[in-house]
Amino acid sequence: MYTSFSSRRAALLPLGLLLASAAFAQQAPPAPGPPPTLVKVKDDLYIVQNQANTMGDLIAYGGNATAYVTDAGIILFDSKSDREHDDLIAKLKTLTDKPVKYVVLTHNHGDHSGGAAQLAAMGATVVISAADRANLVKANEKFIPDLAFMGQAELTLGGKRAELRQFRGHTRGDTAILLPAARTIILGDLLTTADTIPMIVNYGDGGSWTDWANSIDEILKMDFDNVIPGHGPMISKARLVELRAKYGNIMTRTRDMIRQKKTEKEIQEALTQEFNWGFGPSAGNITGMMLELR
Numbered sequence: 001m002y003t004s005f006s007s008r009r010a011a012l013l014p015l016g017l018l019l020a021s022a023a024f025a026q027q028a029p030p031a032p033g034p035p036p037t038l039v040k041v042k043d044d045l046y047i048v049q050n051q052a053n054t055m056g057d058l059i060a061y062g063g064n065a066t067a068y069v070t071d072a073g074i075i076l077f078d079s080k081s082d083r084e085h086d087d088l089i090a091k092l093k094t095l096t097d098k099p100v101k102y103v104v105l106t107h108n109h110g111d112h113s114g115g116a117a118q119l120a121a122m123g124a125t126v127v128i129s130a131a132d133r134a135n136l137v138k139a140n141e142k143f144i145p146d147l148a149f150m151g152q153a154e155l156t157l158g159g160k161r162a163e164l165r166q167f168r169g170h171t172r173g174d175t176a177i178l179l180p181a182a183r184t185i186i187l188g189d190l191l192t193t194a195d196t197i198p199m200i201v202n203y204g205d206g207g208s209w210t211d212w213a214n215s216i217d218e219i220l221k222m223d224f225d226n227v228i229p230g231h232g233p234m235i236s237k238a239r240l241v242e243l244r245a246k247y248g249n250i251m252t253r254t255r256d257m258i259r260q261k262k263t264e265k266e267i268q269e270a271l272t273q274e275f276n277w278g279f280g281p282s283a284g285n286i287t288g289m290m291l292e293l294r
């Protein structure tokens with residue numbers, strides 16, 4: 001399926017993931033498994049979720065997309081990859097014959113925004129934070145949404161409401177979306193819940209671990225039960241508290257090791273051993289962390 005790992009495809013990948021290992025960018029990407037499935041959250045809320053939390057599935061299909069079904073059409077949060085479009089539309093058709101009216105992008109990375117161009121061509125209005133729209137412009141992406149917001153915004157369709165709030169963390173302008181009626185928050189890559197697709201920040205796109213922690217602390221003040229991450233299965237608010245603590249501990253441990261003048265390799269090995277973090281895609285994040293957290 002992939003004979004070569006083209007630079008175009010490389011450009012669509014989150015920078016942090018590309019930095020994961022020098023070898024990765026030169027290899028053919030791992031083969032994907034079977035296509036994503038629909039995971040029901042509520043009667044009107046579904047996640048289009050990859051079956052395997054592998055880099056192969058991530059590259060082929062993109063991250064989680066969440067569909068909020070209303071009488072007036074669908075609000076879609078993230079758009080999966082460009083090549084997953086037909087399968088995505090087929091799955092949404094099993095939920096309603098109404099069209100996708102809005103696509104809210106949690107951030108600019110191709111595994112979340114890649115399908116947006118085709119959805120826009122079908123008539124959907126696409127929205128992203130102005131900060132992450134600037135990231136799309138900077139990356140010279142072919143599709144740039146016309147509509148962007150700063151700080152916060154509110155979207156209502158068919159009587160159902162989505163509250164959009166901008167945070168810095170994974171990128172300079174991640175969007176978290178609260179669905180009050182569904183008691184659910186969608187976090188994009190401010191959170192991943194599978195160890196095989198670890199949480200990282202993207203320094204090239206303005207991300208920051210320190211801001212990530214502050215952002216999650218703000219988010220935890222909001223009222224919800226369910227948390228939908230950018231990759232991996234949905235979790236509870238209680239589990240988000242645990243993951244916030246885990247990454248806080250990773251930051252503290254990293255700061256300590258920087259002060260002890262440990263090498264990047266030593267830090268990586270310690271974080272992998274102690275937190276099951278620091279290998280694979282997260283290994284490439286440590287160079288930036290050593291600059292930010294020193």
Ligand SMILES: [Zn+2]
Binds near residue numbers: 014107170189
């Ligand atoms: Zn991302």
